[in-house]
Amino acid sequence: MGVPAFFRWLSRKYPSIIVHCVEEKGKECNGVRIPVDTTKPNPNEVEFDNLYLDMNGIIHPCTHPEDKPAPKNEDEMMVAIFEYIDRLFNIVRPRRVLYMAIDGVAPRAKMNQQRSRRFRASKEGVELVDEKQRMREEIIQRGGYLPPEEIKERFDSNCITPGTEFMDNLAHCLRYYVAERLSNDPGWKNVVVFLSDASVPGEGEHKIMDFIRRQRAQPNHDPNTHHCLCGADADLIMLGLATHEPNFTIIREEFKPNKPRPCSLCGQTGHEMKDCQGVAREKQGQHDEFADTMPVSEQEFIFIRLCVLREYLERELTMASLPFPFDFERSVDDWVFMCFFVGNDFLPHLPSLEIREGAIDRLVNIYKDVVHKTGGYLTQNGYVNLERVEMIMQAVGVAEDNIFKKRKEDEENFRRRNKEKRKRMKVEQQGPAYLTTGQFAPQALGRRDVPEPIQNARHQAYDMRMNPREQNNKNAAQSLKAMLRNEGSSSSGANESQDRRAPKRKAEDSDSDPEPEDNVRLWEDGWKQRYYKNKFDVDVTDSDFRKKVVQSYVEGLCWVLRYYYQGCASWKWYFPFHYAPFASDFKDIKEMFTEFEKDTMPFKPLEQLMSVFPAASGNFLPPTWRNLMVSPESSIIDFYPDDFAIDLNGKKYAWQGVALLPFVDERRLRAALAEVYPDLTPEEARRNSLGSDVLFVGKSHPLYDFIHELYRDECNKGTVVPPELCFGIQGLLNLDNNPVLPDKPVKSPIPTLRDISQSTAVSVKFKDPEFAVGYVFKAVLLPGAKIPTKVLKPGDWERGNRGPWRPQLGFNPNRQQAHLDQSGFRALGHSLNRNQQGGGQYSNTPPPGTYHQGSYRPQHAGGHRGFQHSRPNPQLGASQPYQQPQFSRHQQQPPQYSGGGHGWNRVVQSQPSAYQQNANRDRGGPRHAGYQQPHDHWQDRQDDRRGNRGQPQQGYGSSRSYPPPPPSRRWN
Template identity: 80%
Template sequence: MGVPAFFRWLSRKYPAIIVSCVEEKPKECNGIKIPIDSSKPNPNEVEFDNLYLDMNGIIHPCTHPEDKPAPKNEDEMMVAIFEYIDRLFNIVRPRRLLYMAIDGVAPRAKMNQQRSRRFRASKEGVETAEEKQRIRQEILEKGGYLPPEEIKERFDSNCITPGTEFMDNLAKCLRYYIADRLNNDPGWKNLAVILSDASAPGEGEHKIMDYIRRQRAQPNHDPNTHHCLCGADADLIMLGLATHEPNFTIIREEFKPNKPKPCALCNQFGHEVKDCQGLPKEKQGEHDQFADCPPGSEQEFIFIRLCVLREYLERELTMASLPFTFDVERSIDDWVFMCFFVGNDFLPHLPSLEIREGAIDRLVNIYKNVVHKTGGYLTENGYVNLQRVQMIMLSVGEVEDNIFKKRKDDEENFRRRQKDKRKRMKREQHSMPGGQFTPQPLGRGNRGSHQPINNPRHAAFEMRMQDRQSTTPSASPNTSFTSDGSPSPAGGIKRKVEDSDSEPEPEDNIRLWEAGWKQRYYKNKFDVDVSDKNFRRKVVQSYVEGLCWVLRYYYQGCASWKWYYPFHYAPFASDFEGIADMPSDFEKGTKPFRPLEQLMGVFPAASGNFLPPTWRNLMTDPESSIIDFYPEDFAIDLNGKKYAWQGVALLPFVDERRLRAALAEVYPDLTPEEIRRNSLGGDVLFVGKQHLLHDFILEQYKSGEKEAVGLPPELCHGIQGKLARNDNPVLPDETLHSPVPMLRDLTQNSAIR
């Protein structure tokens, strides 16, 4: 979810939702590692029924990690993914179901964000490689020494997209991994495992939510089922609340600031690539990668307890003297909906609403007044009452001017404090004997001399550390926040300080704090005059459609695969006049793109090697009818932010009709293998020999029955659905060959899929 500050804000406001995970570590005996017995009771003193893995949050850090050497090849990547899943499994220890969901083809509304990310990743990857090469050459020319440069192809993380050979191989490897664990791990013996790979349409987290919704709707659903969902995206918190399941927990990595990263040139710690001077003389000849790695603990995990968050929200949202009985479930749905205004993956956030400025609390206060006045809620079962939404937006619009002015004042006050701080530090440095300077401690959050990482999760970690140590006072509720979303020093947390006197501020042509801001905004961002009311209404209508689409997506599933917001920027809250009469229906019967079609919609030309040759030519041939979809370079509008990653990538939107017309000419060129990878699939169920469902599935294969049959809920912990034979089954007593050469074949397989 596009809300980088959301988790920090949430964990600061409701600290009791966070619990550290207790993790049992493997033991060694005579040099032999003894595996953890995950069939034993959970050391966290809670027994989970179902574990859901949003796999893309596992695939990315395992294939291109930031804080350790990258795997040398694809086989090592697969093993790293297996080990990560093992670790999560041993912490959670699910007893009924493991659901592994990889992102499949996404709705168009999400593809625009994917397109922006992949174009940026490609551009940044090339620029980083060029910069490393330049610095390497400078160091060598000055007589410096660096380890020999490894000759290996740069890993293009864009391959982590449905339709590529990498994702096809990943699915094969995960099928092997599941069968291996069902055969050999006692903690898996009674488990049903569902793999939804990249061929199954939909984002991973939404495939998981669709499964939970369907099971919850069954008459024999167990309301005491304890769910655990793994993932770091903020939208998982919203989605977990949207299920209304009383026992829902999210597990994610605990962010630890100041974690040292190795220099990508010399492999030493303590500096970045741009500051690299090469290896010192005493180190020359030592080529062990990361030999100087400082001791550090393995990344830890935390639980986010949504049951506790629900209690917090109930206390905050409860309204007295209502003309009807307060319904906490409806009110939580409204809270989830209001959070869409501060950011999500499908719409840009409104200019006047920033989490760090208390936007969610502002919306909640207005919301309570609206509920009292109108006698009803904002949403119901995934549908929006636009008249009430209009009242909230216009109330925000009344104070937009003050919000923009206060934002400017806060930024100027922060810069003034930083300037005064630098002067004070210089005076202290000159006043010390010999001119030496000892930096002031940062408090509990200072884990060494490494520069603090400028990361939105940094503050959340610092706050939790303060909460855990009673000797340290809690952060003031009046903590001010900086322009990048991190608390300022006034809140007890140090921000990464650059020499901003010599660093020019990004140009801001909008100047929201000055009169005429709306005219400048529309002229600069949309190239229209503010007096063009028809255009402004068109922007607002598209945004309102987006709000309705997102809510439907969260509560019912994808309302339209082809809808998307056709602008790079959002309107103002004060523009939401007359939205109560705007239509919010979507074209029915729309279908998702096929995997290779999505690749054409989200990939830059630099990643065209993942596509068939004639398809790739459409990205590079100057005579291509869609060459304008693949600019070699593009502008990034900082849009009032300081860093490029916060800005807006100004890429052209893909015209679906033109794309399909161009692809119709190259579809006949696909090989049988490419046709297979371009097809859409579904979820695959695995069980081991000891599972009650094993013999039932085996009988379906023996009978030769091709029609789907109902899944007997009494054999599978109440899970219901339809079972169809797999064209490429895993059957008992058949050897399962390992797709990873370093791992053994399964010669005595008893699992079935």
């Protein structure tokens, strides 16, 4: 979904949905890599049945990564993709199905977004190159140093679009990859692999949904299948909820904000291109030994447990005293529907609903009201009740005025706060103007060297006064003098002296960020009129036009919901405007939508390329087709502007704005293409045709012999999969023209990888089960589905007198807690005591109350209550008595000892081991109010470890009893 904020909002509001992945890494022994045995139980203590990969979320980071050097050629990209899939496979370890779906031709509704992205990518690419060139010249003129420009073809990410040669190659490579793994990797041997490449129409995630939906609707489906879907898009969460499968988990890369990116000019991190100075690279490590190591850690993965989200939603949506029994499943569907209002890939979001401003909470409140009033839900099985939607919209419409005013207010507050913060930071960075030096120099608490007693204090003080080397102090004194002088002169009025201080300060005040001009000014009266005038170029009185916009939007809402619950209702429909109407414009919408056009067909791959590519990407198309994009005689030249306006629409960055691109006229496109169709080579015609999903199985799979038999019989009819052979999965099998066959070699399409001399896999075309034309897929829990055990703390837990609540941190509610037994403690104590001669002068004293922002409260009575960085958590102290020699690795914060056992902490701190990662990872549990927090801690540890690399014996916590200082102090 085009709402980057959605996931952040969700994970903050419902923190327990996130579980950090435990990943077993491959080991290396004498230079030989030992792969992980994925037949072993999943270290996440859960077994998944099906793993679905939305491949575009994998292809993009693998082909043009943002945090590491880009692969040099296509082969390296493919290998990167394979490795990425391997990694996911190792984490998830599916036992039944691996489904790989690459985006195929998308519905028209989506194509407009794709078009806008590709046109922008192309425009940005050109501008980046220009900008780079300009900066380069400037820096070199100033005498800066820049590494020579690499002569490298820029990877045009636009080629990740169905129909290009790249996508064709990718499909080819993935076939090889699957055959290779099925033949050689024991973890894959019982897995059925589906590959839906770019030649199969539909967006990747929706092809996956279609698969799940159709499997659910057939009688052999196992209602307790555990699905795991990989992808970062927020709409996967919606899609997962829309399936109504009780066990549905999403895996995605952990979102890390503000990761450092190397400057694209000099390749160093720490600044952006526009600030590049062209200074020589700093040595990494003493002898530049870390030159090629990226300072960023490898991306971690997280699970998003939709069953936990369902628990949260149940709490939030349940309505008491309804005139009819409350149906949670229906209300989930309504919730999903309301999330579309704040943004989706197919419609621009309503101006008044902004996810950051709590739009969804607002909608939920209104929704409950509406359900009470009308006695029914908004949607059923993906069909919308427009009358009830209108009530919701009207309720939002009433508040619209205030929302806009409040938005402006918040924005101004935010800007003011930011400015103040900047000011504060500046003062902090400057540090004190005067510092005592020598013996009197301030010393950090808890450092190893014990301060000496002061000797000859008078002499030292004299030194400090007189020593000319203390430049800082001298400056401080001078500026003080200057200030005094200035005061004197300003009174006399003639401030002719070129004192730079005063005007400079003034300039800083005035140069607040240039704000983009906003003509609409939604916060002022007359906003509606201005909005329609500015955005649509019509008068507010033109109600026909307004109605048209609203009608299209209503159609859009119906289309999107249907798309999520029933599949693509119309390949043709799209929202033909660049902006959304206001909520208050939704009047009399009940009659606005009846049905979509039936039997629409998706575009062919090359047709889609013609409608989403700018002329600059024309090289992916045959010459005569390309010519239609540039020639003044072309009858579709209007689709291909070489530059276009971007309306920031109140946003700050160009990429958030609206690209004002013309829409494609399908009729004219087809007419123009009809003339160049004969120019396609057979190869291009093949790429332009629609393909089919392919199913692969390995030798030991029960379906293997069945398929093998089909090939021997050369059975040309479609054959139904016998469900008992394949975990109840159904579908139609057709012989593949170019199959992977048992005991036949498979040639490697990548020079660096070996051919498979004897493949033991077999592939066959697969088609999802078909249903009758008017069939409606039911959005309900299936009979026999078992709801997983609850994770959230029941609201009445305290009353139940059941002892302290133990939050569940992973998948397994009865997780074995790790602990050290007595011998372990003996060993620790033994090795630690030896190194602890000094013991740290403060180790037996509690830190002063001001340390750590005062969140530490000395608890002498118990003596063993841990304190935390973030916030007091009374439960922790109560439920985890630390006297016990039992240490859970689930504890949020390593316990702090004020007594004898302070060694434990130290070991954790200084051990760069997997153990530590686990300890960290497990902390993302329900106790965390915010999802961000684990990052900070994690980062914290990362830094520690880096610091420890050189001198492993001096961990931060080695001789102290409180945690390391926040990393910012040390590393900035």
